Amino acid sequence: MGKLLLLFTVTPLVELYLLIRIGGWIGALPTVLLVLVTGFVGAYLARMQGFQVWMRIQREIGAGRFPATPLLDALLLFAAGLLLITPGIMTDVLGFLLIFPATRVPIRNWVARKLHRMMDSGTIEIRGFME
Numbered sequence: 001m002g003k004l005l006l007l008f009t010v011t012p013l014v015e016l017y018l019l020i021r022i023g024g025w026i027g028a029l030p031t032v033l034l035v036l037v038t039g040f041v042g043a044y045l046a047r048m049q050g051f052q053v054w055m056r057i058q059r060e061i062g063a064g065r066f067p068a069t070p071l072l073d074a075l076l077l078f079a080a081g082l083l084l085i086t087p088g089i090m091t092d093v094l095g096f097l098l099i100f101p102a103t104r105v106p107i108r109n110w111v112a113r114k115l116h117r118m119m120d121s122g123t124i125e126i127r128g129f130m131e
Helices: 002-026 028-062 068-085 089-099 101-121
Strands: none
Touching: 002 028, 002 089, 028 068, 028 089, 068 089, 068 101, 089 101
């Protein structure tokens, strides 16, 4: 509950504060244009990266392997797209970190380790589709 409260109340307030501060430095119109441009560029990059990940998923399945790593990449790219279409500076920065493979890979590895720890402790259980 506390994390959701933080996510849905504090984050938008910090984003609003940052947008007001940036607007004070560079002006209202450039700030709005910045938000729009990052949204469009981010959506384009997310789409391109998503297509590449989709191709990796298809190759893994074609080779008879479960595409765990590409599926995590797809999840992170989906999150990146959501963050990038959300107006704000922090969300844009996090979204761009998830878009680019150089920064996404360490984040993906961290998420994978966290998921493994949660499975080992019994916090979550992941089953295959055919079970």
